[in-house]
Amino acid sequence: MALDKPEPCPGFWKGKKVFLTGHTGFKGTWLSMWLHSMGAQVTGYSLEPATKPSIYEICRMDEIIPSYYSDIRDLASLLAALCETAPDIVIHMAAQPLVRESYNDPVTTFEVNMMGTVHLLEAVRQTVRRGLRISAVINVTTDKCYDNREWAYGYRETDALGGADPYSGSKAGSEIITDSYRRAFFHPSDSAASIVPVATARAGNVIGGGDWSKDRLVPDGIRAILEQRPILLRNPKAIRPWQHVFEPLSGYLLLAQNLATSKAIFAKGWNFGPDHTSSASVEQLAGLLCKEWGEGASFASELSAKQPHEAHYLSLDSSMARQELGWQPRWGLGPAVTHTVEWYKAWHRQEDMRALSLRQINEYMKGAQTG
Template identity: 50%
Template structure:
């Protein structure tokens, strides 16, 4: 593998993408569309307002854009059977840690049973060759050590969100071994992998309780940004970094089979595991903001202090590489949101940044 996303491979490939109305799913939909893929999106209605899905007119890029809930097995199964995709990429999720404290049952239902429903639906669809299950770096049992977590580390999770993603990993492994085993590959012809990324950032993210969107809202309102844990260290990466890994991995799985199944990390370089305080100060400088930040003194629910991924497997086996460091990621985010504030064509802006990433 040369580690580079191949547009020719994706041209005319039929891709069933859950969560295409979300931030990360929106960026992937646009990238796939630029390569000529046939996209069937399946997700809940987009939120919040504004959102990337509507701002960039993403539904227009899909062969079919379906509003549906992954917790509805029959609806999901019928949609996949009708679509008859080559590749399934599962991104639909409840993605927020703090929300999971307030809504734990919804979080487990979506992230655990939703994943089980997706895998169960695939059992009824003979066209599928590749399945990518997107989880998170927070699926690991976090011991707050300085080393990056490898794919064979134990699953865990202190909060409902993190543990739900650890559970999703276990569900994926169980389905792979029970119904899509390597020994029976000649019969089922389906390869399944799970992928884990760091703290993903990029233009078009307006989610609540995420650092960059919260900061941009504060800058635009000219009010101080309130930070919960300024010294917490996270592996920050532009959204295109892990997406490139998912696309490279999917091609390897399609062309070479079960040797590429299993779990994969697609995190940033070690130097981009930085504190919340550092990230905000970078963003303030790049934005040209006159506001400052202050720490929230109220009691906070538990969140991991230190987390880092070891991506040696992806780099050595797939020759996957990281194109943009944190400084470049921050620059592109500011560029994107300044263009949005001026009424720019945000689909064109997003395509421009994807093109720039590919040329880096």
């Protein structure tokens, strides 16, 4: 049974020790900031920020989050960090997150996304064997872990996993690895000391302020606008389940609360996707982005050589999260774009971006409390 209040709860997180991998990335920085604002004691484990600029550096996160700057593929370093910090909750977000990059470097993609998961879960297992208690583990994967057949309906947690590109395949592999560790080492039939509720979380295409990754629509679009050139669209008719980054993050927080409180019944895979009304084509999102930015923003289809395969249509069915966790998205596509553009415009004006980011988190939280 889910918690009475289906929302991230500061009372739960205050004083909780959270070990977060991938904390220097786009989603990881936002989650670190949110957790810290609720009083959690966050420790990060990640490589240095992968982009210049980066939201991690823009928001001066090194001032408030203790960090281990190391590779998720380094099991010894990961195990030492877990044992030293003795966390209550572990959230695994470290990844090679780009489809197109997976074509350029498939070996690293599989190493990071699959063996990184093995190392994280093995480090958890060995930490628990040494007598330390971990009350919840979440492995964040992606909606692209499903065997995408371009169906009109949303994919459910029971649908087949697969991957037509190295990134998607590596994330499907991460899901299978997590399930194997859950069954083999963290099963409820084992001794109480070895039970660690482990879940996976799959989200849609997230947007939000502070993403500077290459080959993503919004950061590519912002760079184009600031450089006073049209946004070039590789695949304008492709439809994606767009959602603001706060939507899946709120799901991860709520899932962790339930895992830590109700244990094994929540230890499975979960979808945190937007309402169907937030699914839109690349062209439609680019139009909203340009309209919200205003004067000087425009887009055009990119005329170039054949592009690597990317799915044309993909959506998630989040019925299970709604029914069993009480989770639901709060911001539709319009508010998601509005808050995203607000962030980049404020950054361009050289405002205090940690303060503005916290204001956006608080605005979302107030909506969750009254929605």
